[in-house]
Amino acid sequence: MSEWAWLSRVALVGVAGTVAIAIKFSPLLPEKSSNDSAKNINSPQTKVLPVKLLETPPQLPQAQPTNSPTQTAKATSEFNLDRSLEVHSPLFATPISLGMLAIGVAEGNYRLFIEDNTLYVEQTKHYFGHTDPGNLSWGDVVTNYGPCSDQGRSRGNISQAEAICLQRSRSQLATHLTDLHQAGINPDLDLEAVINVADLYNQASPIHSRRFPEALAIARGGGLTGVKAIAWARTASFYLNANNELDVENGSNHATGLLGVCIRENLVITEWNCVYRDQLRRAEAIASVINKYIQIAKQQKNQVTSSD
Numbered sequence: 054m055s056e057w058a059w060l061s062r063v064a065l066v067g068v069a070g071t072v073a074i075a076i077k078f079s080p081l082l083p084e085k086s087s088n089d090s091a092k093n094i095n096s097p098q099t100k101v102l103p104v105k106l107l108e109t110p111p112q113l114p115q116a117q118p119t120n121s122p123t124q125t126a127k128a129t130s131e132f133n134l135d136r137s138l139e140v141h142s143p144l145f146a147t148p149i150s151l152g153m154l155a156i157g158v159a160e161g162n163y164r165l166f167i168e169d170n171t172l173y174v175e176q177t178k179h180y181f182g183h184t185d186p187g188n189l190s191w192g193d194v195v196t197n198y199g200p201c202s203d204q205g206r207s208r209g210n211i212s213q214a215e216a217i218c219l220q221r222s223r224s225q226l227a228t229h230l231t232d233l234h235q236a237g238i239n240p241d242l243d244l245e246a247v248i249n250v251a252d253l254y255n256q257a258s259p260i261h262s263r264r265f266p267e268a269l270a271i272a273r274g275g276g277l278t279g280v281k282a283i284a285w286a287r288t289a290s291f292y293l294n295a296n297n298e299l300d301v302e303n304g305s306n307h308a309t310g311l312l313g314v315c316i317r318e319n320l321v322i323t324e325w326n327c328v329y330r331d332q333l334r335r336a337e338a339i340a341s342v343i344n345k346y347i348q349i350a351k352q353q354k355n356q357v358t359s360s361d
Contacts, residue, residue: 104149104165104172106350132234137241138227144248145222148200148215149174152222155248155342156255157200159335165342170356172349182209185310201255218255225254229262236266248339249283253290256335257308264290264299280336287332288325 144152154174157163164175182196185204198207199214201221207214229250233240240247246269254262268286277285292304306312306324315327 101173101175102149104154104174104346104349106172106346106353132239132241134227134230134234137230137234140241141226141230141247142223145219145226145251148219151343151346152248152251153200153218154346155339156218156222156252158342159252159338160197160200160202160255162197162200165345167345167349170349170352172345181211222251222255225251225259225262229254229266232263232266233269236270238266238270244343245280245283245336245340248343249287249336252335252339253287257291257310260293260297261290261307264293267299268301280333280340283336283340284329284333287336288329291328 141152144150147153148157154163154165157174157180158165160179162177162180164177166173166175179197180199182198185197185202196205196209197203198205198209198211199218201214201218203214203217206217229247230240233243233246233250238246246266250262250265253265265286268289269282271289272282272285289299289301291306291308292299292301293307294300294304298304306328308324308328311328311331312324315322320327
């Protein structure tokens with residue numbers, strides 16, 4: 054089956070069913086504030102911190118990768134794992150490094166905003182403990198703490214939760230970079246892909262983040278771009294056959310936690326749409342974080358240049 058046939062089988066239906074329910078969906082949507090400023094702190098526990106930018110912040114690719122044969126060959130020839138690890142490790146160096154910011158916002162545990170040309174992050178109430186809605190789908194009551202989905206490993210110790218999130222993200226970085234490279238995607242030119250695969254590992258079983266690069270190559274090869282390609286690939290990564298291989302046409306949807314949320318909310322919706330709308334929300338949240346980060350990085354760079 055052609056790549057486009059795979060895409061059209063589910064993507065058109067998926068996108069059509071997403072718009073009407075996107076606002077209603079997530080049980081962990083980031084909190085809205087009536088006054089989007091650093092002065093608006095609703096909980097005595099929360100902290101508002103300025104984000105220290107990397108000296109050499111990651112850049113978005115100049116053009117959306119399409120995974121053409123030429124680009125695939127270029128990605129294969131230019132990739133060096135040690136160099137790529139050096140570039141991307143700072144994404145997960147601290148609880149408010151760019152990668153962890155993106156995961157935290159996708160989880161609803163951080164709120165990121167700009168004020169006076171400074172990027173700020175605020176911890177939401179979810180940072181200090183919330184019941185994981187996915188685990189409830191199989192009757193498991195698990196409380197997450199910190200910037201990621203720590204699955205209760207920290208037992209409520211926030212410092213430990215932060216350390217666990219960082220360790221888990223860094224532990225799989227080499228695997229994620231290698232998987233992207235093997236799928237023909239140069240991770241050094243694709244910041245969104247790197248952070249989304251890390252977030253998918255945070256959200257679900259490791260097999261799905263392992264299948265994401267292959268799915269993203271299919272999505273882009275079929276003509277999808279931007280967050281739609283990311284969201285399609287994240288969704289497709291949950292469709293596996295009996296050998297745990299990516300199989301959008303005949304595989305089973307393994308996103309049981311998300312499917313359980315849709316059932317509990319009594320939503321009349323396809324399995325694809327149930328998963329896609331959450332994956333689109335997370336992909337959009339991550340894109341927003343990256344764009345804010347780069348916006349401020351460019352402003353600060355211009356200020357330094359103009360003062361010289």
